[in-house]
Amino acid sequence: MFSQLFINGLIAGAIYALVASGFSLIYSTCKFIHFAHGAVVAVTAYILYLFFSLLGLNFWLAVILTIIFAGFFGWLINKILYKKLRKRKASNVILLIASVGLLILLESLILLFFGADVKTIGFIKIAKGLEFLGAIITPLQIVIIISSFVLLFLLFFFTKKSKIGKAMRAVADNRDVAEIVGISAEKMFSWSFIIGSAIAGIAGILVGLEQNLEPTMGTNLIIKGFTGAIIGGIGSVPGAILGSFLLGFSENFGIWFLPSGYKDAIAFIILFVFLLARPQGILGRKK
Amino acid sequence: MISAYFIHLLILIGIYLILAISLQLSVGFTGLLNLGHIAFYCVGAYASALLALNGFPFWIYFLAAGFLAMIFGFLLSIPTKKLKGDYLALATLGFSFVIYAVALNWTGLTRGPLGLPGIPRPTLFGFTFSDNVSFLILTFIIVLISYLIIKKITISPFGKVLEATRDDELATRVLGKNTFKMKSISLATSAFFAGLAGSLYASYITFIDPSSFTLLQLIPVLCIVIIGGLASLKGTIIATIILVLLPEPLRFIGFPSSIVGPARQIIYGLILLLILVYRPKGFYGKVELE
Amino acid sequence: MSKTLQTIIWIVIIVVIIGVIWYIASRKPAEEEAIKIGAILPLTGKAASYGESAKVALDLALEEINKQGGINGRNIELIYEDSQGQPQMGVSAANKLITLDKINIILGPVMSSVTLAVAPIVEGNKVILMTISSAPDITYAGDYVFRNREKTTQQSEKMADFIFKILEIKEIATLYMNDDTGKAHHSTLVENFEKLGGEVLISETYNPGAVDFRTQLTKIKAVNPEVIHLASKPKDVGMILKQAKELAIEAQFVGTSGSEGEEVIELAGEAAEGLVYSVPSGDITKPGVAEFYEKYQEKHEKGYVEVGALFYDSLKIITMLMKECENPIDTNCLKEKLYQIKDYQGASGKTSFDEYGDATKTVILKTIKNGQFVPYEE
Numbered sequence: 001m002f003s004q005l006f007i008n009g010l011i012a013g014a015i016y017a018l019v020a021s022g023f024s025l026i027y028s029t030c031k032f033i034h035f036a037h038g039a040v041v042a043v044t045a046y047i048l049y050l051f052f053s054l055l056g057l058n059f060w061l062a063v064i065l066t067i068i069f070a071g072f073f074g075w076l077i078n079k080i081l082y083k084k085l086r087k088r089k090a091s092n093v094i095l096l097i098a099s100v101g102l103l104i105l106l107e108s109l110i111l112l113f114f115g116a117d118v119k120t121i122g123f124i125k126i127a128k129g130l131e132f133l134g135a136i137i138t139p140l141q142i143v144i145i146i147s148s149f150v151l152l153f154l155l156f157f158f159t160k161k162s163k164i165g166k167a168m169r170a171v172a173d174n175r176d177v178a179e180i181v182g183i184s185a186e187k188m189f190s191w192s193f194i195i196g197s198a199i200a201g202i203a204g205i206l207v208g209l210e211q212n213l214e215p216t217m218g219t220n221l222i223i224k225g226f227t228g229a230i231i232g233g234i235g236s237v238p239g240a241i242l243g244s245f246l247l248g249f250s251e252n253f254g255i256w257f258l259p260s261g262y263k264d265a266i267a268f269i270i271l272f273v274f275l276l277a278r279p280q281g282i283l284g285r286k287k
Numbered sequence: 288m289i290s291a292y293f294i295h296l297l298i299l300i301g302i303y304l305i306l307a308i309s310l311q312l313s314v315g316f317t318g319l320l321n322l323g324h325i326a327f328y329c330v331g332a333y334a335s336a337l338l339a340l341n342g343f344p345f346w347i348y349f350l351a352a353g354f355l356a357m358i359f360g361f362l363l364s365i366p367t368k369k370l371k372g373d374y375l376a377l378a379t380l381g382f383s384f385v386i387y388a389v390a391l392n393w394t395g396l397t398r399g400p401l402g403l404p405g406i407p408r409p410t411l412f413g414f415t416f417s418d419n420v421s422f423l424i425l426t427f428i429i430v431l432i433s434y435l436i437i438k439k440i441t442i443s444p445f446g447k448v449l450e451a452t453r454d455d456e457l458a459t460r461v462l463g464k465n466t467f468k469m470k471s472i473s474l475a476t477s478a479f480f481a482g483l484a485g486s487l488y489a490s491y492i493t494f495i496d497p498s499s500f501t502l503l504q505l506i507p508v509l510c511i512v513i514i515g516g517l518a519s520l521k522g523t524i525i526a527t528i529i530l531v532l533l534p535e536p537l538r539f540i541g542f543p544s545s546i547v548g549p550a551r552q553i554i555y556g557l558i559l560l561l562i563l564v565y566r567p568k569g570f571y572g573k574v575e576l577e
Numbered sequence: 578m579s580k581t582l583q584t585i586i587w588i589v590i591i592v593v594i595i596g597v598i599w600y601i602a603s604r605k606p607a608e609e610e611a612i613k614i615g616a617i618l619p620l621t622g623k624a625a626s627y628g629e630s631a632k633v634a635l636d637l638a639l640e641e642i643n644k645q646g647g648i649n650g651r652n653i654e655l656i657y658e659d660s661q662g663q664p665q666m667g668v669s670a671a672n673k674l675i676t677l678d679k680i681n682i683i684l685g686p687v688m689s690s691v692t693l694a695v696a697p698i699v700e701g702n703k704v705i706l707m708t709i710s711s712a713p714d715i716t717y718a719g720d721y722v723f724r725n726r727e728k729t730t731q732q733s734e735k736m737a738d739f740i741f742k743i744l745e746i747k748e749i750a751t752l753y754m755n756d757d758t759g760k761a762h763h764s765t766l767v768e769n770f771e772k773l774g775g776e777v778l779i780s781e782t783y784n785p786g787a788v789d790f791r792t793q794l795t796k797i798k799a800v801n802p803e804v805i806h807l808a809s810k811p812k813d814v815g816m817i818l819k820q821a822k823e824l825a826i827e828a829q830f831v832g833t834s835g836s837e838g839e840e841v842i843e844l845a846g847e848a849a850e851g852l853v854y855s856v857p858s859g860d861i862t863k864p865g866v867a868e869f870y871e872k873y874q875e876k877h878e879k880g881y882v883e884v885g886a887l888f889y890d891s892l893k894i895i896t897m898l899m900k901e902c903e904n905p906i907d908t909n910c911l912k913e914k915l916y917q918i919k920d921y922q923g924a925s926g927k928t929s930f931d932e933y934g935d936a937t938k939t940v941i942l943k944t945i946k947n948g949q950f951v952p953y954e955e
Contacts, residue, residue: 001795001796001798001799004795004798004824005792005795008789008791008792008795011791012789032373033373033377081560081564084564085563085564088564088567090563090567091372092372092373093320093372093373093376094563094567096320096373097509097513097559097563098559098560098563098564100506100509100559101510101555101556101557101559101560101563102556102560103556104506104552104553104555104556104559105552105553105557105560107552108549108550108556109549109553111549111621111625112546112549112553115625116622116623116625116626116629117625117626117812117840117879118815118840118843118844120843120844125846126819126822126823126845126846126847126848127822127823128822128823128825129823129824129825131825136823136824136825141823211788211789211816212788212816212844216623216786217788219502220786220788223384226377227381230377251792252791252792255792255793255796256796259392259782260781260782260783260792260793260796261391261392261755261782261783261784262388262392263783263784263787263792264384264388264784264787265384265385265388265389265392268381268384268385268388269385269388271377271381271384272378272381272382272384272385275367275370275378275381276366276367276370276378277366279370279374279378290676290677291672291675291676292669292672292673292676292677293595294672295668295669295672296669299665299669391755392755399755399760400755400756400757400760400785401712401713401714401757401760402689402690402693402757404693404696404714404718405714417701418701492664492665492668492694493694493697494664494690494693494694494696495664496664496690498663498664498690499663499664499665499690503663521584525587525591528591529587529590529591529594532591532594532595532598533594535594535598535669536594536597536598538658538673539598549621551661570583570587571583
């Protein structure tokens with residue numbers, strides 16, 4: 001049973017990591033909590049549903065379109081909402097509240113257009129999983145786990161080696177100095193939204209396939225996502241991913257011992273403890 | 288003809304008013320972005336309900352609701368005193384999730400999802416407030432007292448220190464004020480009134496369950512505080528009335544019901560965003576969110 | 578703009594809003610003819626699919642009743658209000674229906690929490706409420722409160738019997754949703770099963786909203802039960818069955834009426850085959866039942882037909898009794914007659930109301946075969 005619980009934790013952690021990494025990228029660059037990230041994940045899942053299940057496009061084409069849409073959607077949100085707020089010198093607390101407002105708005109719109117019932121993206125057949133080291137895992141779940149690791153590496157190299165990545169880090173570290181050397185902070189904010197939201201798109205696709213679609217899926221995911229990010233260190237993308245996996249493990253091993261009704265409570269208590277004892281998370285640096 | 292429907296709306300306005308002005312005290316006047324306000328509301332409601340169901344008189348369960356919530360507020364202020372802005376928001380949010388989880392799982396005390404039905408209406412000096420008109424009067428007396436107390440706090444020297452803490456905590460500390468203590472008192476007081484609101488809610492609806500105390504219930508209150516304008520009690524009052532009443536005409540206009548439900552949330556979300564972008568001070572706010 | 582002017586403007590806006598509400602409400606065309614009946618349903622929110630299912634059934638019944646002449650020539654009009662699945666909203670809805678629409682009969686709500694919040698209001702106003710919520714507390718909620726739904730013990734007794742005597746399994750595992758319905762079904766099942774001499778090896782639960790049941794299933798798998806009982810709702814049952822299959826759990830799954838819903842088939846596909854569940858239902862061969870199923874599924878393929886059947890019957894029973902009362906909206910008369918209902922044959926099978934206003938129904942077993950919900954043949 002241990003190995004199965006481990007795999008369960010890994011799967012859950014991977015899902016949270018997919019959400020948390022985009023969220024954390026945006027946070028580290030723009031320095032505010034973009035709650036609506038959860039809604040971006042949800043919206044893209046529904047867009048995939050729209051393209052594939054409703055319009056009947058080829059699955060892989062639909063996936064590519066969806067990811068492009070996700071990146072675009074994130075860029076759009078930044079341009080229409082956050083940029084305007086930043087122009088007025090809004091503090092990051094205002095941006096947080098605005099993102100909450102946006103989350104509510106987007107989820108209600110999903111409810112309005114798609115209805116409340118659960119939708120499935122019927123691409124994968126339901127079948128017994130494969131045996132692996134004494135536990136059972138399905139191909140999709142393997143894809144999810146591998147994706148999160150691939151993402152981890154890609155993000156790592158991106159931020160360390162690529163021009164835009166380095167520029168984003170510069171803005172994250174010290175916006176004013178970065179501007180002095182000629183990096184446009186606004187442009188980097190845009191990029192963080194595009195990339196972060198594209199990652200959210202991937203998350204939306206995978207989660208949509210694995211857990212199906214519901215209008216409120218975004219809220220649940222972002223809560224777990226930012227919990228993972230806080231645990232691992234919200235300003236650090238690798239930290240967010242690490243924290244997400246830790247969260248996944250804690251939840252699944254936790255209810256081995258505790259009554260299962262406490263599963264969510266475990267996440268919240270860990271969140272609370274970290275915020276109080278070590279708000280910068282495991283890998284974060286003190287602000 | 289004052290119909291029961293309007294009386295019901297007025298009672299809801301009253302309860303939201305207490306919640307909103309108490310949240311305004313910590314967010315608007317002290318600068319503490321407390322997203323866990325509903326947790327105090329929840330604690331107050333359950334304390335009140337449990338005591339009332341066990342036969343305690345109104346004075347006791349009503350005030351106990353406030354005091355218990357206040358203790359939670361004080362306890363929350365201790366570990367969070369060093370947290371700023373968005374971290375404080377997250378910590379308080381996390382706190383409200385924890386309280387919700389406890390309400391849902393500690394079935395021995397709260398009966399979990401089954402909730403607590405049959406909560407009695409308040410009885411004072413032998414008179415039971417079982418009809419809504421009398422309950423409305425009781426509510427408004429409590430609202431009035433709460434408003435006066437909170438108003439008094441905000442215009443008192445203590446209130447000035449709170450605002451100073453909000454505006455520039457470091458400077459205030461330099462001037463010799465113990466801002467941690469100030470923030471604790473503010474949060475505890477804010478929690479006290481939220482607890483009273485919880486007691487009123489429990490006594491009015493006569494049934495509570497954990498589903499009435501989730502993030503969903505925080506949204507209208509938070510919207511009211513921001514839309515009304517920070518640090519403005521007058522703005523809070525007006526915003527409460529408008530936000531509670533605004534979605535109601537939708538019932539009558541005959542939209543298909545699949546639109547009316549999300550419409551409420553859409554209205555709140557839209558107004559909040561519009562205010563933040565175009566008028567961040569809200570209707571009457573003196574300051575912007577910091 | 579001066580502050581005073583601003584304040585005046587806001588007061589004007591508030592007055593206008595109140596005025597609009599008042600105006601629209603009082604302007605309702607005086608349909609002297611039609612008798613109004615109210616319905617409080619979760620048309621939006623988490624339980625929206627139940628609300629929708631109920632509405633389709635009510636509209637169906639309404640159409641039929643009016644076509645057959647209504648109540649002694651007068652048509653019935655249904656006024657729907659959305660509870661959004663929240664007690665507070667339900668209370669607003671009830672107040673509006675009772676005081677503004679002058680309604681004496683309300684159908685619904687669906688969610689127990691809303692019902693319990695609304696109950697005192699209908700009691701105080703002598704308004705009849707017919708709900709389908711399952712919380713045990715509703716039994717004592719009032720004289721005017723009727724529950725057109727069987728108590729969970731009915732389903733549990735049948736299921737416990739089935740597992741122990743027919744399948745001859747003495748040890749089971751259970752997985753239930755942590756809400757009033759799930760808990761009620763679960764505890765009555767355990768009670769009945771243990772009474773017969775059976776043993777529950779492990780009981781797992783989950784909070785509403787969960788989508789990942791794998792760890793609970795892992796713990797269940799570890800005790801290797803032959804039968805697993807689910808007290809849940811269709812969308813969760815679907816996910817549970819899917820994940821169980823992926824985890825290579827080979828056990829007979831059994832469930833409650835919460836297993837009957839298109840989502841189970843949609844989400845679990847073949848993994849749903851063979852699930853056996855109890856449902857308070859009409860025998861398809863009896864009059865009224867098959868017809869209703871057909872008509873209902875034509876209008877709402879993915880609806881919860883069982884929920885629909887309950888609401889359909891509720892409206893039909895009430896309108897039937899209204900014809901027998903001198904004043905059709907005399908709730909005292911209706912109330913007395915409702916308590917007398919015995920063996921009413923309708924879309925949801927046989928219904929009788931006991932002295933608390935709770936219904937007893939016939940419970941049958943059904944299963945999923947070839948993607949269809951069919952009666953279980955032993």
